Amino acid sequence: MSISLNTQQLAALIGSSKLEGEFRGTIHGIASLAEATSTDLSFLGNPKYAASVPGSKAGVILVPADYAGQPASGQAYLRVAKPSYALALVCAALEAKLWPKPAAGIHPTAVVDATAVVDASAHVGPLCVIGAGASIGAGVVLEAQCLVGVQAVVGEGCWLKNGVTIADYCRLGARCRLQAGVVVGSDGFGYEPAGGQIHRIPQIGNVVLEDDVDVGANTTIDRARFSQTVIGRGTKIDNLVQIAHNVRIGRQCLITAQVGIAGSTTLGDFCVLGGQSGVAGHLTLGDRVQLGAQAGLFVDVPAGGFYNGTPAIPIGLERRLVVLSRKLPDLFKKVDSLVASLDA
């Protein structure tokens, strides 16, 4: 991951001309403010770390346009609208070097059904398995050991890391990015007790990921009982998330790690679910709903609210109840002394 960039090259990558101070060397790495050395690029992405800027030894620091300080001697600041996004532009250039797109073609150890259609520009890595009637679009990358099932579709420009499963009949739109171990299209968890037995309910629907959906490592998305489980365009899902059958998630939602969404629940657009939170089944959440980490939501909620706790309630009330609950020892004492004073 060696870098070699001077300030002019950095400014060009970022598209900023607001360079302050004099850094005459070459940047060879990226590091946090506290850990950076004189040949590192750093950035003030989170206001929490503002106090670390003045003492940082970084050669170049990306700071917000309105940041008040000045660079130290031999150091440069590049002022940008969003330091975190500006850094991402630098990182994207490096990423392209670290992960050059693999050459088109099918690895000789891949097992590809004769009726599958693999675009000539796609890369199919070693030991992948592609089922009958499957379709692999233009520019797709399947790293090693992936499985694309019968009649499954992987849209153009998708990049699947190793060991990803796209089960039979499931469909990915364009430019989806899936991390290792993702399972798209496992059976929904549907059982019906009858006659002293638990009968499995066949799960004959599929999963549809619309364009630009990202999915984190070892996340599982179940196929619908019938019809479709749908993840909307531009939604990003973190690691070890569970999405049950017939869930429908809107556009550009952020679903963080270890979240669980139970069956047949619908989320609007732009929702944000905190880590380890859960949403019960058969619910409807409006657009822009937010859920705190570890919260558990059990009721329908309209657009725009922020909920927390288990069972989840509006976060303002939840915060207030947490504060009050810590005063319970005092309250109990107060009531006891009231009772005592009245008994006296």
Next chain:
Amino acid sequence: MSISLNTQQLAALIGSSKLEGEFRGTIHGIASLAEATSTDLSFLGNPKYAASVPGSKAGVILVPADYAGQPASGQAYLRVAKPSYALALVCAALEAKLWPKPAAGIHPTAVVDATAVVDASAHVGPLCVIGAGASIGAGVVLEAQCLVGVQAVVGEGCWLKNGVTIADYCRLGARCRLQAGVVVGSDGFGYEPAGGQIHRIPQIGNVVLEDDVDVGANTTIDRARFSQTVIGRGTKIDNLVQIAHNVRIGRQCLITAQVGIAGSTTLGDFCVLGGQSGVAGHLTLGDRVQLGAQAGLFVDVPAGGFYNGTPAIPIGLERRLVVLSRKLPDLFKKVDSLVASLDA
């Protein structure tokens, strides 16, 4: 997933003759009440959706025997004891078409040890690995990229989706169904601090799944420290569940997604654990115990109770405490004004 069924064919599949109304066409799909069109089959499986029946455009609707309404013009009702189960019978017929049983035989890319015994009627998919002394029963299906370890046993009629691990010495009974990425037989998490080091405790037991156990995608079941981790007959486990070493689960339990059960805990029969709930180690739960979503149980409980919250308590009390906790702001005000009135 194209269907083509008239009402007589549907009635025959379901075993009901209680047909009302006149639907003269052919059913081509299955959809929810709200989304169904005139060539779809729908059903009233959850009373929550009863109000959606009258307006549904579905050609045929499966309704409970005592449902009060009447079909619209050109629409038919099929009255059944359990609409959800009746739908499952239709879906099973479709499932058999979507997932015909693969032909018997071992794919040439599978790596099968010479001492493994694979029944002639079993199907071993591409890139599977089968270890020394392993046994694969009659009619078993191993989809692609599965691993069956040394001396492991997969009982007759089991169906393992791609990428399933049955580690060395573990045993599956008959007709188990495992989704992609399941790990049966990972090491238990056992360590012993001694002499400033953390020593690993070898985990030399195995895992036994009895007959008719289903396991969801990327779920992990640890092998016992010694003896066995046991999942009882007919128990169904959802995705991303963690079952620790030496756990014993009874028969016909339902373990929903992201549940964790810590080491050496024993569950009775017919238990139901809600999503993301957890059970501490070395506990004993009686038969028919239920645990709410996200609950955390830390004590032994007898048969039949329903527990909720963290730490989990009987759900009646838990529900009451939740209601009261939301009245804390009022209570604090009330007590403050009592104090003030007495001080006055």
Next chain:
Amino acid sequence: MSISLNTQQLAALIGSSKLEGEFRGTIHGIASLAEATSTDLSFLGNPKYAASVPGSKAGVILVPADYAGQPASGQAYLRVAKPSYALALVCAALEAKLWPKPAAGIHPTAVVDATAVVDASAHVGPLCVIGAGASIGAGVVLEAQCLVGVQAVVGEGCWLKNGVTIADYCRLGARCRLQAGVVVGSDGFGYEPAGGQIHRIPQIGNVVLEDDVDVGANTTIDRARFSQTVIGRGTKIDNLVQIAHNVRIGRQCLITAQVGIAGSTTLGDFCVLGGQSGVAGHLTLGDRVQLGAQAGLFVDVPAGGFYNGTPAIPIGLERRLVVLSRKLPDLFKKVDSLVASLDA
């Protein structure tokens, strides 16, 4: 898993000469106190089970040095400092028989890049994939279907079970032990909203596991946005754990199943996180911090504390609040009757 050991052999394995009673036969198995038969070895590892010792039918029982009882007729006790650790020594001897180290060499079905360096003493199992410039150290075991990415390093003596991913550029120290399905080096979950789109922030750092780190099945550890995600020497991680980008975990921590640690958080040494607990991002935890099961920590904490609940607070206070919360019904009644008596 057949054993055949007499008391002399057991005493030698354990390094104890404190043998009491007369067991003249041969031990053929290991079982819990309650389940052991006359040819089983058992142990009193957890004081909770002390009452089960006198009635146990085990042929030989490992008991603490200060255990008060005496063996039954035909039964022997071996007194040891730590029965659980002593049992581990016996199990280690058995483990070596159950899992003999596989022979050195590369399976013919493995796909190994010509520029990868595989030590001659390493074992590379069937259907593994090893990328360009990767390095596999002395005595390493890669079981079937593992992936070691471009320029990744697996240190000497590591043992990777089947289906493990060590993604590009990640590094493992010596003697790490990874269970099936582990993903080391998935992308961090980094996105930046800008211009109505959600932009992916490239994740160009890596993951470093220091020496003697163990990782449980299907656990995911994300690569750093830049620099490194680090797991300290001797730390042990259970199944289905999520460790986000840029997390740094100290030495000899125990991270139990289904824990989630959000991005850029730092843990000291000897921390213990209970099952299903979570730690928010950008936090610093001191050495020896403990977190209860299902707890959620949202603030920095100094060395040595034990926290519980969501949001997590010192466990003494948390235990007290739980007790008081269960008395809320009484408190509400008391206050109502105070109000009534004052109104009267």
